[in-house]
Amino acid sequence: MIPLSDVTPSALNNVTTQFILLHMARANKEPGLGAATCLALVADETAAVHFQFWGSECDSFRPGDIIRLTNGIFSYSGNRNALVLRAGKRGRIEKVGEFTMNYVETPNISEIKWVPEGASGRYVPESVVSPYSRIFPPLR
């Protein structure tokens, strides 16, 4: 289990972490994907990230739920600009509790510009596009 601040973009299904669901957008059906998807803001005590629910996941969670992600993936989904965390085909999510978790809304690792580093191909942060989510702005 790693904190969200340690998650970096990768093509591997190897992200196992835990976070609290802050906000969900309405589910929408993207042409070509088949199942509905739903974009959400999730966070832990170290960082926030955009999470993409898929299919029946969309109706099974609500804000305040504490979710454990096992073998998830943090990568560009749909169009190149959307950097999202999701369970993917090989990962899974489970509700493990609710409410009792602190969180921060900045940094948001989906709002960071990542670039591949030299030969390793590992992604490293290049610049902060926005400190907070531009899709789900913080409550004032």
Added chain:
Amino acid sequence: MAENLLRPQPYLAENPLERTLRESFDTNRRILDPPFPLSIPTPEEYLCLTRAILYSILTEGRTRGIRLKYLHAIVVDGYASFTALTASVVDELFERLLDDAKEQIVWIAGEMVEVGAQGFGDLLVSLLRQVVGGDYGDGNMWLCFEEASLFLRKWSALLEEDGEGRSALCCGFYCFLRLLGDHCRTRWSGDERLSALRQLEIDFCTKMLKEQFSLCMNVGRDLIRMLQDLVHVPEFHEIWKDLVLNPGAFGCPLFSDISQIYRIRTPSRYFLLRLTPEMERQMRFLLTNLKLGGQKRHQAWFWNKFLGTNPERETLVIDLIRFVCCAHHPTKEVLHSDIIPRWAVIGWLLKCCRKNYVEANAKLALFYDWLFFDERVDKVMNIEPALLLMVCSLPQYVAITDSLLEFLLLLVDNYDVDRMALITRGVLTSFDVLTRSGVVPSSDALTSAEGISPPLKERLGALLLRKEDHSAEAHAID
């Protein structure tokens, strides 16, 4: 394959308690049916068997008679582990249990009272906490009805048990008296089910008041707070008259005047009774982990889950305020940190009130200990949030300060005109203790604050001037 205990819910992680129960059942399944083994189980085996028996009763209700016989045969600890286990299932899983399992739990509770099991009182308390105020759904009405019947049906057995039984009766009395306040006012009051339930609750509470008044007094001053909400109900009207005019009617030699009850601080355990364990857990998290300013989402989630589901639920605000004032006292570290203070949470709860009578009752809940404050029995932490809410609202929300102060002054003049001296003294002592202990530097914070309406400030000033007279009178009362 073991039968299900819980309603299936997709994407929900396995619950460790449910899993232990199921595994114990699977391990012991073959020896649960007679002929029972003659060997004496080791302590470890005994616990495992206890879990298996509980799981079996909850999931295969038809076998409950035979399972309980087995338990009677092997019991070595006065049923303590069995009742504790059942209470944990109630605390952790009740909402998710299948309906049949809920019925079995209520049955178990009755049986445990009957055998005088160790810990049956805690089990009854766990069940009482699952009845949700302002919830008129079938499941909640059913549970409330079952529990009220259980308390009436097992009346003698409960009275015989000096410790647990009598304490459980007091807890039941607190719960049903409080629930009646809602059940006699709701827009559902014409509902047939609710009428039947209300009659049971009335029967139980009036029986307690008429036959076991000294037990009722254990509840302390909140007994009066709740009873006053029921004066309009015919069955309580007479009792109220006796309470005020004819205290001898209760056959309780120690009781001669209502002011004796005013002076008993309600033990904090009673305030937990009207919160489910989940509400308590979330409220305590809010008050110990979230920074002031960063609590908005959590407050919204709390509201959506517990208060916003239907308009009747807002009555819970009254119980939440009593809980925050009297049953959740922050540590020094929290007090001196940037964690959201209690007064701010109470300010938010008050803002949630839409109905006037709920708001009035919520303010009464906030100030109740002020009215009878006595340094010898009362706690400064119980009255601290009200003053801080008034003072801290001054800069930005002076309307809140105004309405709270006006309410407090109204209480002094009208709450009990025959015992005005006692109440005036309580309120003056509250101001005095709060300034002496440094919660605010002095009452000037209010008397000289800009923004508070001048007539209110004058009335407060006049009240505070009465301090001198009251120190003299106080000695006379004592």
